[in-house]
Amino acid sequence: MARYELVKRSVALITLTNPPVNALSSAVRHAISKTMERALSDPKVTAVVICGENGRFCGGADIREFAGPLRGPPLVPLLDAIEAGEKPVVAAIEGVALGGGFELALVCHYRIAHYKARLGLPEVTLGILPAAGGTQRLPRLIGIPAALELITTGRHVSAQEALKLGMVDQVTEQNTCEVALEFALKAVGKPLSSRRLSTLTTPCPPDLDGVFEVATMQVQKKARGVMAPLACVQAVRAATLPYSEGIKRESELMATLFNSGQAQALQYSFFAQRTAEKWTLPSGAQWNNSKPREIRSAAVIGLGTMGRGIVVSLARVGISVIAVESDKKLLETGRQMVIGMLERDAKRRGVSASLSLLKFSLSLQDLKDVDLVIEAVFEDMALKKQIFRELSKVCRPATLLCTNTSGLDVDALAGMTDRPQLVAGMHFFSPAHVMKLLEVVCGLCSSNEAIATAMSLGKRMGKVSVAVGNCPGFVGNRMLMPYLEQATFLLEEGATPEQIDKALEDFGFAMGVFRMSDLAGLDVGWRVRKESGLTGPDVDPKDPPRRRQGRKYCPIPDMVCEQGRFGQKTGRGWYMYDKPGDTNAKPDPLIQNLLKTYRTRYGIQPRKITDQEIIERCLFALANEGFRILEDKIAGQPEDIDVIYLFGYGFPRHRGGPMFYASMVGLERVLERLEYYHHAFPDVPHLEPSPLLKKLVARGSPPIQKWREHIKSMHSHL
Numbered sequence: 001m002a003r004y005e006l007v008k009r010s011v012a013l014i015t016l017t018n019p020p021v022n023a024l025s026s027a028v029r030h031a032i033s034k035t036m037e038r039a040l041s042d043p044k045v046t047a048v049v050i051c052g053e054n055g056r057f058c059g060g061a062d063i064r065e066f067a068g069p070l071r072g073p074p075l076v077p078l079l080d081a082i083e084a085g086e087k088p089v090v091a092a093i094e095g096v097a098l099g100g101g102f103e104l105a106l107v108c109h110y111r112i113a114h115y116k117a118r119l120g121l122p123e124v125t126l127g128i129l130p131a132a133g134g135t136q137r138l139p140r141l142i143g144i145p146a147a148l149e150l151i152t153t154g155r156h157v158s159a160q161e162a163l164k165l166g167m168v169d170q171v172t173e174q175n176t177c178e179v180a181l182e183f184a185l186k187a188v189g190k191p192l193s194s195r196r197l198s199t200l201t202t203p204c205p206p207d208l209d210g211v212f213e214v215a216t217m218q219v220q221k222k223a224r225g226v227m228a229p230l231a232c233v234q235a236v237r238a239a240t241l242p243y244s245e246g247i248k249r250e251s252e253l254m255a256t257l258f259n260s261g262q263a264q265a266l267q268y269s270f271f272a273q274r275t276a277e278k279w280t281l282p283s284g285a286q287w288n289n290s291k292p293r294e295i296r297s298a299a300v301i302g303l304g305t306m307g308r309g310i311v312v313s314l315a316r317v318g319i320s321v322i323a324v325e326s327d328k329k330l331l332e333t334g335r336q337m338v339i340g341m342l343e344r345d346a347k348r349r350g351v352s353a354s355l356s357l358l359k360f361s362l363s364l365q366d367l368k369d370v371d372l373v374i375e376a377v378f379e380d381m382a383l384k385k386q387i388f389r390e391l392s393k394v395c396r397p398a399t400l401l402c403t404n405t406s407g408l409d410v411d412a413l414a415g416m417t418d419r420p421q422l423v424a425g426m427h428f429f430s431p432a433h434v435m436k437l438l439e440v441v442c443g444l445c446s447s448n449e450a451i452a453t454a455m456s457l458g459k460r461m462g463k464v465s466v467a468v469g470n471c472p473g474f475v476g477n478r479m480l481m482p483y484l485e486q487a488t489f490l491l492e493e494g495a496t497p498e499q500i501d502k503a504l505e506d507f508g509f510a511m512g513v514f515r516m517s518d519l520a521g522l523d524v525g526w527r528v529r530k531e532s533g534l535t536g537p538d539v540d541p542k543d544p545p546r547r548r549q550g551r552k553y554c555p556i557p558d559m560v561c562e563q564g565r566f567g568q569k570t571g572r573g574w575y576m577y578d579k580p581g582d583t584n585a586k587p588d589p590l591i592q593n594l595l596k597t598y599r600t601r602y603g604i605q606p607r608k609i610t611d612q613e614i615i616e617r618c619l620f621a622l623a624n625e626g627f628r629i630l631e632d633k634i635a636g637q638p639e640d641i642d643v644i645y646l647f648g649y650g651f652p653r654h655r656g657g658p659m660f661y662a663s664m665v666g667l668e669r670v671l672e673r674l675e676y677y678h679h680a681f682p683d684v685p686h687l688e689p690s691p692l693l694k695k696l697v698a699r700g701s702p703p704i705q706k707w708r709e710h711i712k713s714m715h716s717h718l
Contacts, residue, residue: 002031003053004038010046011184012039013177021059022052024100026072028062032104033073033081040085047184048085050108051092051177052101057117060099063126063267066258075100075132076247083107083196088187092180093117093168098156103132106141109195111168112183113159114176119167122154124228126270127263127654131254135235136246137197142166144204148215148236152229198243212237225508226654227262261664265656268704269646272639272657276466277459290448292456293400295319299367300374301387303334306404307376309432311358312341313461316433320357322366335360341433364394372457374426376404379528384408385416392417400450402426407473410443420445424454427474428463429648437648438463443470464647469634476644478629479658482621482686484525487513488554489684490614491595494606497574498587503611504618508652513618514574515585516650517557518567522574526561552683556598560591616673617687623662624674627690630711637708638663660704667693667701 003015014035016022024032032050039048052058065071082089082104091097091108097119105111105119113119121130121138129135130151139147142165150157159171172179193199205211212233219229231253238249257263299322300311307323314321315338323338325331339355346353359366364387367373373395375387384403391401400422403413414423425441438458442451451467458465468475487500501512511519530536535558560574567573568581575585599606626641635641642657655661662670671689678687695710696702702710 001025001027002035004035006042006044008181008185010044010188011181012042012045012048013181014039014048014050016050016052016058018062019054021056021096022054022101023059023062024075024104025062025065026070029072029075029078033078036082036085040087045087046188047087048089049092049177049180049184050089050104051180052094054095056095057091057093057097058101058104059096060101060122063270066267075103076251079103079107079132080198083109083198086192088184088190088192088195090180090184090187092177093119093159094176096156099123099130099134100132103130103134103137106134106137106197109192110180110183110187112170112172112176112180113162113168115159115171115173117159117162117176118156119159119162120154120156121151122156124152124154124232125266127226127228127260127266128257129228129232129235129250129254131250133198133247133250135232135250136239136243138167139236139239140197140200140202144202144208144236144239145211147239148211148233151236152215152219152232198247202239204240208240224505224510225652227260228257228266228654231257262654265654265660265664268656268660269642269653272642272646272660273464275637275639276464276643277455290452292452293371293449295371295453295457295460297322297370298372298374299324299370300376301364302375302377303330303338304376304378305430306428306432308334308338308341309430309434310374310376310404310428311338312345312433313428313463315342315354315357316345317460317462318354318357320359322359322361322370324361324364324367326362328362331360331362345433364390367391367399368394368396370395370399372400372402372453374402374404376428379405379408381408381412384413388413388416388423392419398422400424400453402454404428407477409472410441410470411445414443414445421447422450424450425470425474426454426458427476429476435648436462436464437476437644438465439474439476439644439648440465440467441470441474442467464643466640466644467636468640468644469632471632471634475629475635475641476648478634479622479625479641479645480649482625483618484513484517485554485686486617486621486684487614488556489681490609490617491556492554492599492604493609494599495609495614496587496595497591499609499611500614500618503614506611507615507619508655510650518573518575518585519583521567521569522557522561523566526558529558552685556595559594559598563594617677619658619661620670620674620677621686623658623670624690624693625686626659626662627692630707631690631692633711638704663701663704667697671697 001018003017005013007013016028018025018028039045089108090110090112091105093105093111093113094117097105099122102119102121121134123130135151146165162168163171215233219233223229235250235253238246297320298314300307301324303323303325311321311323325334342353342355373391375384377383388401401417402424403410404426406427410425414420417423423443424446427439427441429435429437440451440454455465472478490500497514501514504512534553564570565572568577568583571577571580574591576588577584629635638659641659645651645657646653651657671693674687674689681687
């Protein structure tokens with residue numbers, strides 16, 4: 001796990017060898033301890049260089065070991081011993097030096113970084129803090145304000161920024177190890193006292209209390225309800241104490257975080273993302289074992305909000321794109337917006353804009369030679385069918401045809417073509433060039449190759465891709481409906497939009513359901529409800545509770561839309577705004593009057609709604625639909641659902657996702673509360689517990705990783 005060589009006649013070169021990122025597993029820690037002991041005790045050795053194999057220094061701790069007892073030498077005394085050594089130790093940083101890997105670099109007396117390397121302490125994103133001296137040494141090296149920002153956000157920095165901050169001593173474009181070896185030889189004989197960070201006094205700004213007060217407020221505002229960032233602030237504050245006291249405080253704070261539910265949720269999220277990327281299709285083939293096609297050219301049909309974002313996502317990874325619109329004016333508007341988006345993106349990343357890859361057209365005939373087409377027109381099934389019929393005639397037989405629909409039938413679109421095996425859904429989330437999630441929808445005829453290509457393309461674009469089955473709404477939007485419906489029924493029963501939103505935001509959502517709806521536009525859902533026959537002039541307005549399509553239906557959202565209140569874009573929605581497009585939501589007395597009038601008209605006596613009921617009805621209904629999706633095999637595993645909600649719907653990461661949250665609350669508790677609410681409100685949909693939830697409880701509520709064993713026998717729609 002670590003190679004030892006004597007090079008340049010007197011330099012011990014220690015190379016970490018634990019692919020893929022040389023993580024600090026117990027075996028690696030043991031190897032570092034033994035090789036450092038050998039180097040420091042060998043009189044022929046005058047200096048030491050530590051590097052990593054295959055162009056990566058060290059990616060940090062092996063978090064797979066977090067679940068069991070600590071094996072191998074503990075990291076803190078190991079790092080302290082390296083720093084205390086009497087021979088200069090140089091870190092040759094290539095690739096990454098993250099978490100424990102950067103803490104290893106910090107105890108080296110000098111740090112040389114390759115210009116493409118990235119450094120940081122991202123432990124906060126796993127619900128913990130840098131607990132091998134990182135919160136104590138980094139402030140001593142770069143000062144408290146800079147260290148606070150890096151440690152509380154977990155942000156990675158480039159080698160160039162690290163040099164400016166003082167995190168490294170030199171950045172090189174040459175062979176990093178060779179440069180470090182020469183550097184080490186020059187450091188021989190120089191005093192090391194000023195290079196041992198733990199012995200230094202932390203430089204403090206004049207208004208130390210003010211700095212920490214501002215940092216605390218920023219963390220509380222940004223990371224609502226998350227423990228780890230606040231603990232990081234407290235740990236950095238301890239860096240103003242002597243090192244022995246500061247490291248003790250760091251350890252105490254880590255102990256509080258390590259076994260917390262939040263740390264478990266964040267670490268589950270980390271692994272769930274990787275699990276979702278390895279989904280096995282019903283045929284037994286894995287998408288990543290089915291060779292994807294190489295996509296060199298693509299087309300996007302429709303230059304609305306979604307289409308523009310997809311064009312940008314493709315172009316910035318080097319794929320030539322033909323963007324098609326049906327109207328000359330819309331085409332020109334779209335062209336200008338896409339170019340502007342690419343130029344701003346390129347400026348931010350410090351690269352040249354990929355404008356030469358773009359072509360804009362009014363004709364589908366120009367798509368005859370592309371490798372892949374993504375249709376991104378608005379949600380009109382008749383229009384989409386027409387487009388797919390035309391694409392089938394225009395495109396060469398091998399072209400993959402994908403749709404960006406958010407919930408329409410992918411199989412119906414495939415049926416319009418001469419190549420249903422090459423049709424799949426690629427459901428991006430808005431804005432497509434920013435949002436990380438991509439639902440790859442497997443139709444009944446979609447080939448493994450088609451899904452492999454869509455998944456691979458998503459990864460190339462930097463998306464978190466999840467394979468899902470074909471049903472109305474797929475996974476994300478299908479689950480969203482019961483979540484939204486519970487919120488509107490709670491309004492009917494006596495709650496207010498601001499009360500419901502506050503409860504959900506206190507839970508950890510960046511936006512409650514009604515603020516989110518105002519941002520998205522209320523007319524979008526209204527149009528869908530009208531198209532599905534739930535509301536509109538053709539519906540007989542019977543007294544509520546109205547029964548539409550076999551279930552109770554709450555018309556309050558339709559009443560809001562009928563007044564022309566479509567959200568932020570009109571300056572009025574569930575809230576009022578100072579002007580159209582404003583984001584500052586204010587409670588609107590007119591909404592309160594509408595609710596009061598509605599309840600009076602239909603004899604509904606408002607009751608007191610608690611925050612607990614809001615959370616339970618909204619989130620347990622959300623998870624309950626997730627269980628039904630697992631029953632139907634629309635998603636293959638609970639991790640898929642959680643990843644979709646974490647990356648596409650803003651579910652608080654420190655809660656792990658709706659399915660993980662249900663497992664943490666306890667499946668027995670979720671079942672008991674759903675049964676209670678279903679009995680209390682029998683006509684409210686989505687409160688009857690799913691058969692899979694009942695089955696899991698009957699079998700002792702197995703951990704979430706074992707749920708797959710209980711759904712294997714069910715028919716798959718993937």
